[in-house]
Amino acid sequence: MKIYVLDTNVLLDDPKAIFAFEENQIILPLAVLEEIDDQKTKTSSIGHNARETSRILDNLREQGRLDCGVKLKNGGNLRIEINGKDFEPPEGLNAAKKDNRILSTAFYIQKENPDQKVILVTNDINLRLIADAFGLKAEQYRSNRLNDDDIYTGSHEIKVPAELIDRFYQNNALELKEFKDIDKKIYPQEMVHLIAVDQKGKSALARFNGEQIVPFLFSKASPWGIKPRNKEQKFALELLLNEDIKLVTLLGKAGTGKTLLALAVGLSKVTDEEAYKRLLVARPVIPMGNDIGFLPGTKEEKLQPWMQPIFDNLDFILNQSNDSSFSFDYLVEKNLIQIEALTYIRGRSVPNQFIIIDEAQNLTAHEVKTIITRAGKNTKIVLTGDPYQIDNPYLDKHTNGLTLLAHKFHNESIAGHITLVKGERSELARIASELL
Known part of the structure; x- marks a missing residue:
């Protein structure tokens, strides 16, 4: 079982983050609750998430004392750590800063549990760098994080025989089954650039409507005199x-x-x-x-x-x-x-x-x-x-x-x-x- 120490910004990004770490132990430093309280009056989404975090913790409080730890539905355990506030941060760090108090709690947890893997979870790049410099493992919260491969571009380039492009113009549609080598899935409303492999300069721009590859509906449009340049x-x-x-x-x-x-x-x-x-x-x-x-x-x-x-x-x-x-x-x-x-x-x-x-x-x-x-x-x-x-x-x-x-x-x-x-x-x- 791993021990995850959560930074404030994780909960301000996703109040339900405490449920995202499976059957592991979640530690909230006391400084995190203080920062959550500082943000709760804001009218922005940060304020909304601060209030939602407080509501979630209050509901969990009904199951028992949070400083002693409570069981989560996913099998994990949540605990608020109040002892770590008195643990001195490494030399050179200002003990009055809340970020450093959170770090101190993580170091305290690591010292108290030498045989377990302790990980600080924070979206603050500098805090991750400082933690790493002092030998504490730190990670970014990844629940809402996409990989490079997940970033959608909305367009797809497909190389086809020139004959298929001719058929596209004749029939005003092509079925997906007519394409032999499509390297990835095509999604509804995705734009398609057909390029002939056997005839230089021959191509077509099209759209996948969810069922067929079809021509553009507005290829001649220039709203308020603005014409597309590419x-x-x-x-x-x-x-x-x-x-x-x-x-x-x-x-x-x-x-x-x-x-x-x-x-x-x-x-x-x-x-x-x-x-x-x-x-x-x-x-x-x-x-x-x-x-x-x-x-x-x-x-x-x-x-x-x-x-x-x-x-x-x-x-x-x-x-x-x-x-x-x-x-x-x-x-x-x-x-x-x-x-x-x-x-x-x-x-x-x-x-x-x-x-x-x-x-x-x-x-x-x-x-x-x-x-x-x-x-x-x-x-x-x-x-x-x-x-x-x-x-x-x-x-x-x-x-x-x-x-x-x-x-x-x-x-x-x-x-x-x-x-x-x-x-x-x-x-x-x-x-x-x-x-x-």
């Missing part, structure tokens, strides 16, 4: 314009056009087609849930610095449009567009709207769930982000809510995903993104 942007437009697809996730580095395309389609669907009542655009005020009341001015003036990238994209789209009667002020006045901090969406029900959540790579899985469950009838949600530009200190490209969402939904026909790879902002921006 195949990934064509893939993205195919997903964005299809009203049967209610959830779209777009990943890509800066300058790949993910936010621009989403805004152009949203404006087109709201103003030209009237398919939705309003375009709602939101970004997290980093960190999500923090109050912006300390900034001067009205709510709109406070949001200006956070939303400027959205305004820049809207300004570019409006300048591309042939209809000079549309302006940002007109769209706001007619209630056709609404720009919010993500904090203000919490608790709402949002029907009949085209919703764009920008910078979604900074969201946790719970925050993404909170957003998706706001969707009312006839609402489409688009989440965009760059998994290589994450500001949340406890998230990375394998654990952020956007990447997890794309992975969880890749087998659902109601959802689509694409990873954009080519920068189109400018030649300078593309080179800088690759070299710097």
Whole structure:
């Protein structure tokens, strides 16, 4: 049996983490409970998870004293360690810091159980480094962590005989059984690039609708004058314009056009087609849930610095449009567009709207769930982000809510995903993104 000492950030990420370690012993240092208590009043997902952790521990308390240990349903054992608080940390570490108190508890547990494997579980990179430097095994919490192979790209390149591409254009469909050598499974709404192996330059772009490989429905579309510049942007437009697809996730580095395309389609669907009542655009005020009341001015003036990238994209789209009667002020006045901090969406029900959540790579899985469950009838949600530009200190490209969402939904026909790879902002921006 192993002994796992959990850091606070593990429970703030997943309150049910104490049930994820099978038939092993779970230790919560007293400092963890103090940090949980410090976070419980926050209105963000961290506050929600802190309160949920407290509720779970309170329910377990009914089974017995937590400092003596209680049995878990999975066969494990949970105990709150209060003795370790008096154990001196290694020389050079400040004993007053809660992180070092947690480390001290782990060292105390290791000293008291020399014949058992003691592991500190933390999402804090520096704490893992310090633990390792002093000979204590440390791991990242992996319950919500994807492997590189699990990260879904949303597109599939298949090499086929030229004759099969001809048949695709003639019949407007191909059955999966007609492909002999597919190296991996194709998921609903996945984009397919057919490339002829026996005729140079011959290819076709298509989509798997869950049953057949079919042609694009919107290959000629240019919403509000925005035309796709590469195949990934064509893939993205195919997903964005299809009203049967209610959830779209777009990943890509800066300058790949993910936010621009989403805004152009949203404006087109709201103003030209009237398919939705309003375009709602939101970004997290980093960190999500923090109050912006300390900034001067009205709510709109406070949001200006956070939303400027959205305004820049809207300004570019409006300048591309042939209809000079549309302006940002007109769209706001007619209630056709609404720009919010993500904090203000919490608790709402949002029907009949085209919703764009920008910078979604900074969201946790719970925050993404909170957003998706706001969707009312006839609402489409688009989440965009760059998994290589994450500001949340406890998230990375394998654990952020956007990447997890794309992975969880890749087998659902109601959802689509694409990873954009080519920068189109400018030649300078593309080179800088690759070299710097």
